[in-house]
Amino acid sequence: MHSAVFLIEFGAILLGLGLLGRFAGRLRFSPIPLYLLAGLAFGEGGLLPLGASEEFVAIGAEIGVILLLLMLGLEYTASDLVSNLKTQYPAGLVDATLNALPGALMALLLGWGPVAAVVLAGVTWVSSSGVIAKVLGDLGRLGNRETPVVLSILVLEDLSMAVYLPIVTALLAGSGLAAGSVTLGIALGVAGLVLLLAVRFGRHISRFVSSDDPEKLLLVVLGLTLLVAGVAQQLQVSAAVGAFLVGIALSGEVAEGAHHLLSPLRDLFAAVFFVFFGLHTNPADIPPVLLPALALAAVTTLTKIATGYWAAKRAGISAKGRWRAGGTLVARGEFSIVIAGLAVTAGTEASLGPLATAYVLILVILGPLTARWTEPLARRLVAMRRERGPVREEGAEVATVPGPRTAVEHRHDTADPS
Template identity: 55%
Template sequence: MPLAQLFLELGAVVLALAFVGRAAGRLGITPIPLYLLAGIGLGAFMHLGDAPEEFIHIGAEIGAVLLLFALGLEYTSQELRDNLQANRQVGVLDLGLNFTPGLLAGFLLGFPPLAAVLLGGVTYLSSSGIASKILGDLGRLGNRETPVILAVCVLEDVAMAAYLPVVAALLIGGTLAAIGVNLLVALAAFAVAFFLALRYGHILSGLVNVQSNEALLLSVFGLVLVVAGAADLLKVSAAIGAFLVGIALSGEVADRTRHLIEPLRDLFAAVFFVFFGLQLNLGSVPGVLLPALLLTVITSATKFFTGWWGAAQAGVQTRGRYRAGTTLIPRGEFSILIAGLGLGLAPTLGPLAAVYVLLTAILGPVLARFDAQLAPLFDRRLREVRAG
């Protein structure tokens, strides 16, 4: 592709994102839903060449990694350890409430058993990337309910460290021994990375802490990409690898890195969300719209209850419980990845997951934004139900 065409197409995409970002600012909402809709519009009316589309794809992966890295910078290793221990029951509830609807829906739609298991994974996972973007955009990183949201996302990634190797081995017809080896490698890799981040993070902070902002940015960005790549090779989420790097950094270096990484994070995060919209084939929507809508309604309610109950267990008041529930509703990058594994088993699984992810990714941020108006109404209705 000629360089001029590449720049023109990428420039048009970025300018479209700038326009919707300004619109979101005027409306006082997070730009996530508008980025997603912009991606759909660009995909429908503008045919991108292979080179721009590949760049956006790579940019989207970097965006997911940077979103989780930036979230990790907000917490110390001790806070994370205490948080995970306190929210183990929430993680079990989350798995039961949100994996089951997808699994049952898969059987009702006539999917093979393994494809139904994959759809269960699609509905189970909240998008940690979208959740972190909501928290950052709406200034809620320091809120009391945020540790609950973080714990749910991390526990889901721990579950995925066991789920993905097993599913991948079953898809290729692996033996029981092969499944066991894949599972052991993934869990061991996660455990080692988690241990190193918690125990030796201060050493890493000292190694990358240099006076030059330029050198610091390059060191940290390179480290995040290397760890994310290694995590992905070992069948652990690349995003959770980046998150652990963020957890490992502390003190002055974490504060400086937070300010330096923000522009990069915002740029690639916008690309991350628009990529979802670009992937959606509008011609496939009518055939899967009804089951996607039903799944959205059911699993938005179950995920909302997960966040509400978890925040209540932590002593958070009504408005914070509402925020926790709505922030966890969006599904995202991992759900798309899981659905992609089963396209050979059930061709409609991919379009169904894409529409489902889009609906939840729009619904969650919108509901999260209007917590002041909707939380009291929800609380009043809940009291009436209990009284009646």
């Protein structure tokens, strides 16, 4: 009986996701917000809470995040990663400053104390790699000139979590300096080792994984990714970072074949991830913290857009690409929920969890909208200014930015090389 209920529930979830995806496709709109709202409707406190399939959905959601980051890694070679990190680390510093400070200040204004301030700073700092990866694919922007800038910022954020999460865990547990330093050292060592293997031995890894049989290639790549992600997470490093670095390590025909084979699986489990996110949010907890969450969302939307715009301008991308980069970075998601979950489990502040959930829900719905509409809106505002009076035309110089190996050539004129 339990098996029958599970099949009915999970089958209904997949059917509903398919119908929502088709509806969003007709409107030329990302389906992510619809998936999240579906999760709210059928989660805790929703219209029809699920039971039998919840555990399987949780596992599927975790696999979804891992596959999203793996596919993102497959778009770039190890040399692209190192080059982008070297050139974009100032953008990472600007990103951390502009987007972590609002969260810390909000926690202090609410009287939550310094530990909660550190936690909420992380919630507002880190963009959602999973959501942004899906949005870039949905909007067909993986080959755009500004996309390497966006991905560099996301990679810097994800790698920073290898340092940040052990620190937060030690603060929440009240651990001493020695215990916290050991945890941090292990996390940094593992992250550095995986990155070194990806950069130095990527060809050997690709040769080991390579197979002419699609079935064997799929099994080996998927198995290797889940294994590395699990080991990384066990050692206090993000599973998402591990999956991303596996994608970076694979190159050539192996990367292209894996990309083709894993795309349908990614889409399936990514949709499950977004539903799961909504399932674990009780709508009744949101109203009391809605105003602070809205204020925080408004401020950090602007700071993320400013971050992306500045980083893309620094890389020589034209004005249109700068606005697209800024709008793409707005969404928050999986890392923000993980960080807030640590604080809730430790009993730091009762209202922190609902506030973080409301904040993330707002921005995970707003993020796909800003990714799509920030650049057209900015263009319209510029046109309105031109109608009122002459304005100085911005330069459109172009710098060489390493692009993804699967990127297609785009037509660029001198006015818009983005």
